[in-house]
Amino acid sequence: MSYKLWTYVTLSIIAFVGVVLFMQTTQFRSTDPVGPAFFPQIVIAIMILFCILSAISTARQKASENNEFKILNMPDIVFTIIVSIIYTYLWKIFGFSYIISFIFVAVLVFRYNKKDPLKRKIMNAAIASAIVNVSVFIVFDLLFNLTF
């Protein structure tokens, strides 16, 4: 997808969220004209106005400026987001666990390491994860007395 198209999609989402929030502000209860809805309504109006201006400005950009919008290494980014969501969900259910955290870091190190052979990848992931988790334990549990 092109940079222009991504910009239009993003601006549309922002403007849509603006409209939803504006509708919410109409339900704020206040008799004061400078009440809780006053400032949000001004900001939302400006935001929607500039979304329109930005869309016009994007449309007027020369074809040469219409670069391809590339996100490098998208599969790893999606993988990281999914693993982070699973990790946070497990955190919510079981509470903080060094074992789950160890697996979380190890899985990511293993995934990002593209060169080493399998055995070495596993070893690297385990060592890196163990060191970082021990460091977190020392800093947060021992130094700051923060038991999760």
Add this chain to the structure above:
Amino acid sequence: MDFILKFNLADLLTWEILFAIVFGVLFGIVVGAIPGLGATIGLALVLPITFNMTSLGSIVLLASVFMGCEYGGSVSAILMGIPGTGAATATILDGYPMAKQGRPGTALGYSLVGALIGGVISVLALMILSKPIASLALKFSDPEFFLLGIIGLLAVAGLSSKDIFKSVISVCIGLLMSMVGIDILTGQTRFTFGTVHLMDGLHLVALFVGMFAVSEVFAMLGNDPHTKYVHDKKNFKVAISWKEFTAVKWTYLKGSIIGTIIGILPGVGSSAASWLAYTEAKSTAKNKENFGKGDPRGIAAPETANNAVVGGALIPLVTLGIPGSAATAVILGAFLIHGIVPGPASFANQPGLMYGIFWGLLFATIIMYFLGRYTTSLMARILVLPLYVLTPIVLYISLIGVFASELNVFHLWVAIIAGIAAFFLKNLDFSLPSMVLAYILGPIIEESLRRTLVISKGSVGIFFTRPASIALMALIVIFIAVIAYQRIKAAKKPVQKDLHSSNI
């Protein structure tokens, strides 16, 4: 002289402050040295730790990280020709050639001495100028604070992105994020979508860590995961001789003055300061042809200036409560976490704390010099860690930090969502610094405006009846004119993406 009389040295001679300075500086050097990370990310990562510290300890910690990051940026710039931070880009021009000539320790020595001198002079400026500016600001009331907030937003929005429309949209998003939660003036809940977790607003630490650290993790994934920065380990004694120092003493002084002044100006940032100092040093030099070939002045000027920015940037923050950059916005966040609202009244209410911060920063600068001398080679070894190890560590530490701040899993969701959104918005040229600054300044701007309009019974004429308001409005007009002029100039002459956009 209040900074001497109203300061208790015993406040600084504690284990907590010593830890804050040593850990902050070392952490800052490491974060600053890692290409892609910078002061804002470093500060966001450390912010959760400050929850368990005293007010003084937490601000000193953050100021030490800020200072360490500015110096740390030069480490990778000099050793590998890759700037750790945007501010260190100018340092490459002469720092890297000098290192390649087999003098990496000397090049780092010029940088470190520059960091010391720039830091000390800017902190002295902070000590001397803060009280008079704060006294002047005591005459300010709601209309002036509203206008000051607008100036802060204008400066950053105007300079931090090449697309002014997207900058303004970023400001609006930041302002809307600041409105989530209970409206202080009426008690009405706003934009909470029925969840109790949002009653206190979007969590500051979660938002900052998500926007800067988590989004940076996604950006790091775009690089070769096996990237390992290797450098020459010979001649690594970080020092310069007295003769070498005296040869560049005026460059150090001029760099300090430039950095301090640029630091005070909102929105300009350390990248602009270091380039300005470099350009000044080159243009006034007799033998300009030496620049770019390892000239010491080419290292001394930018490195002094970018460290002098730290003290300068704290002046508007502590005197007016207005941060001029994303990094100082994070520091303001730490003030707010501890229930302190920096501004003119804080010098009257908490002089010990304010002057303690100044002296803490001065000590941090001096200690940084010694830590830098003896640990830079050690810190540089962190760069040997390949990105495939470094990236998960940054993500894990970010999530742990967010959770540690309030032991609430909901904040982790906020951080992850903020990270994903920030990553895409940044790639589409929206301005994260504008967003963060608007989020921090939002409550000040909204409350000041609403109180002003309540007092004036809805009339905006109040802004034209007060001399200070008129002066600030004139400043706003000048700002808008400068931004418009720059945009028109840029439109006529296409240039590369501005250099300081990444580091404001």
